[in-house]
Amino acid sequence: MTASPPAPPTAGSGPGSVAGSAAAGNPNHCVRCGRAGAPRLPRPPLPGAAGREVQARVCADCWGEWTRAEVMVINELRLNFMDPASQPILDRQMREFLHLQPAAGAAPAGSTAAAQSPEPAEAAGPAKPAE
DSSP states (O other): OOSTTTHHHHHHOSSOHHHHHHHHHOTTBOTTTOOBTOOBOSSOSSSHHHHHHHHHHSBHHHHHHHHHHHHHHHHHTTOOTTSTTHHHHHHHHHHHHTTOOOOTTOTTHHHHHHHHTHHHHHHHTTOGGGO
């Protein structure tokens, strides 16, 4: 009886209540693959709240899939990390891939879509069939 009441207060409390609710409800349930008892990440893979959210909600196998897909995303979208707009684009792609909700403080979401739209069009436009 005592174990049931502590679970709801833990889910609603704390600065990262999104990650906290996932961890309190079912700590081994991955939001991407849906496996119960999936292997967890031993530590947050990213700094800050984003890393804690990924650790709490995504299994180690899905994170491994993202690290392989991340290289393809960077190459396909021609992301240049000297450009400050590239990191929010990669963050949005990561969240979509891992089935995480968009970051609450992601103000450049509109600019992310705008910055991302020309990339695929440019990639398709200057192709070699112009000869």
